[in-house]
Amino acid sequence: MRSIKPAALIAAVAAAGLLAACSGGTNAGDNGSGSTPSGVLTLASVDQGSIEDVVKAFEAANPGVDVRFTTSGADQYQQQIRTQLSSGTAPDVMTVWPGNGNPGATYVLAKPGYLMDLSDQPWAAKLPPAMKSVAQYDGKTYTGVFGQNGIGAVYNEDALTKAGLTAPGTWSELLNFCKAAASKGTPAFALGNQDNWVTQIVLYALVATAVYGPDRDFDQKMQAGQATFADSNWKVAMDKYLQMDKAGCFQKNPLGTSYEASQTLAATGKTLGIIQGNWVIALLKGKNPAGKFTLKTLPATDNPAEFVMPAAAGAGYGVNAKAKNKDLALKFVNFVMSPEGMNLFVKKQGGLPSLPDTGFTPDPSLAELSKYITDNKTVPFMDQLWPNPKVQQTMLSGLQEIFSGQSTPDKVLKTMDADYKASS
Structure with missing residues (x-):
C-alpha cells in the first residue's frame, strides 16, 4: 500500500480510509471570477484528524492566508484526483502517495505532468535514499514525504x-x-x-x-x-x-x-x-x-x-503543476517538510518523521516500530515497488x-x- 494510503498500503497508508469532511466550503478556491485570491490556498487531503492542526499552524505563521481544504477517504480520493487533474479542477496542493501502487501515487501523477517538480526545494536533497526513490519520478522529486509509517x-x-x-x-x-x-x-x-x-x-x-x-x-x-x-x-x-x-x-x-x-x-x-x-x-x-x-x-x-x-514512506503532498496559487502551494509543502510542520504531523498521526534531526521524540506506542527501523528489519509497503497500480x-x-x-x-x-x- 502506498500509504496505501499507505495503498491502498502507503493506501494506505497514509493515512487513508477517512470520512469525508471539509473546511472552507465547496467553492474553495473560486472567487467567482475563475481565479484564486492571492491569499487563498486550496488543498485536498486524506489526513483527516491531523491536517487540521497543520493548516491552523500554517495560517498562524502566515497571517492573511486562508487554506480551504477538503478531506476524504483514500478510495474516494483516488477515484477523484485524476479526473480533477485532467479536467483542470484539482486543488493547488494534494495528497500524493510514494511510488507506483495506486491512482494517486507519485509515478502515476508525475508521468503525465500533473505534478510540479520540487527537486529544488530545500528538503528534497535531505530525504533518505529509500524515501527519495519513491518520492521521485525520472530522477526528479515530486512529493514531500513527511513521515514514515509502519x-x-x-x-x-x-x-x-x-x-x-x-x-x-x-x-x-x-x-x-x-x-x-x-x-x-x-x-x-x-x-x-x-x-x-x-x-x-x-x-x-x-x-x-x-x-x-x-x-x-x-x-x-x-x-x-x-x-x-x-x-x-x-x-x-x-x-x-x-x-x-x-x-x-x-x-x-x-x-x-x-x-x-x-x-x-x-x-x-x-x-x-x-x-x-x-x-x-x-x-x-x-x-x-x-x-x-x-x-x-x-x-x-x-x-x-x-x-x-x-x-515505509507514508503519503505526502504534491503541488498541482497548474496550481492557481503556486507560490503559496510551495510555501505550504515546505512548511509540511519543515521541522515544525513535520513534527506536528507525525505527532498527531502517531508516526515518525522522514527527515533526521527534527528534534522529534517518538510516542512510546511506537517503540517496537522504531527498533525494527533501526535494526533494518523492515520492508517497504509491497505495492510501492510494483510496476503499475493495476496489481494492487x-x-x-x-x-x-x-x-x-x-x-x-x-x-x-x-x-x-x-x-x-x-x-x-
Whole structure:
C-alpha cells in the first residue's frame, strides 16, 4: 500500500480510509471570477484528524492566508484526483502517495505532468535514499514525504488487561490468542474490509515476515522475472490470513464493517485491537482520549528472529503543476517538510518523521516500530515497488472476493501475476 494510503498500503497508508469532511466550503478556491485570491490556498487531503492542526499552524505563521481544504477517504480520493487533474479542477496542493501502487501515487501523477517538480526545494536533497526513490519520478522529486509509517497489530492495552490476555509473540500464540479472545466475547482485532484498501493491511503484515523474512531480495527477483506471487510465500501469507479469520481473530462480518466502524470497535474495547498502520493510533485516541494503544509486529511464524515489519514512506503532498496559487502551494509543502510542520504531523498521526534531526521524540506506542527501523528489519509497503497500480487494485478486489467466498488465493495471485507482467 502506498500509504496505501499507505495503498491502498502507503493506501494506505497514509493515512487513508477517512470520512469525508471539509473546511472552507465547496467553492474553495473560486472567487467567482475563475481565479484564486492571492491569499487563498486550496488543498485536498486524506489526513483527516491531523491536517487540521497543520493548516491552523500554517495560517498562524502566515497571517492573511486562508487554506480551504477538503478531506476524504483514500478510495474516494483516488477515484477523484485524476479526473480533477485532467479536467483542470484539482486543488493547488494534494495528497500524493510514494511510488507506483495506486491512482494517486507519485509515478502515476508525475508521468503525465500533473505534478510540479520540487527537486529544488530545500528538503528534497535531505530525504533518505529509500524515501527519495519513491518520492521521485525520472530522477526528479515530486512529493514531500513527511513521515514514515509502519503496519502491525495495534492493541488496546486497557481491553487486553480487562480480558486477562497479553499480546502474542508467535504465530501459534496468535491463533490461541484469537480463540481465547473470541471465547470471552471480545474478538482480537477489528477489520473494516468494507473499505477495500483495508483488505491489504493484514496481508502486508503477514507478507513482510512470510515472504521477506527468508528472502529480502524478493522484489528484485520479481522485477527480473525470477519469482511470482502465485509460486511464492505470498500464498502462505494469504492462507494465514484466512486461518486468522477461521480462528475468530476478527469480528463478525468484516465485509460489512467500514474503516470508521472498525476504529470505534478497537477504541472502545469491543475488540482487543486492530491491525493497521500507525496512523490509526491518533484516530483511536480521538475516539478514546484516555486509552492507551501500542503497535507491535504481527507474528507470522513461530520464530521471532524471522519477524519483519512493513515500514515505509507514508503519503505526502504534491503541488498541482497548474496550481492557481503556486507560490503559496510551495510555501505550504515546505512548511509540511519543515521541522515544525513535520513534527506536528507525525505527532498527531502517531508516526515518525522522514527527515533526521527534527528534534522529534517518538510516542512510546511506537517503540517496537522504531527498533525494527533501526535494526533494518523492515520492508517497504509491497505495492510501492510494483510496476503499475493495476496489481494492487486486483489484489484489493480479489481479497474482498475471497472473504465473500467468490474467489481463492490461487486465483487472485495468478491474476496479480498477469497484471504485474503486463507492464514489466
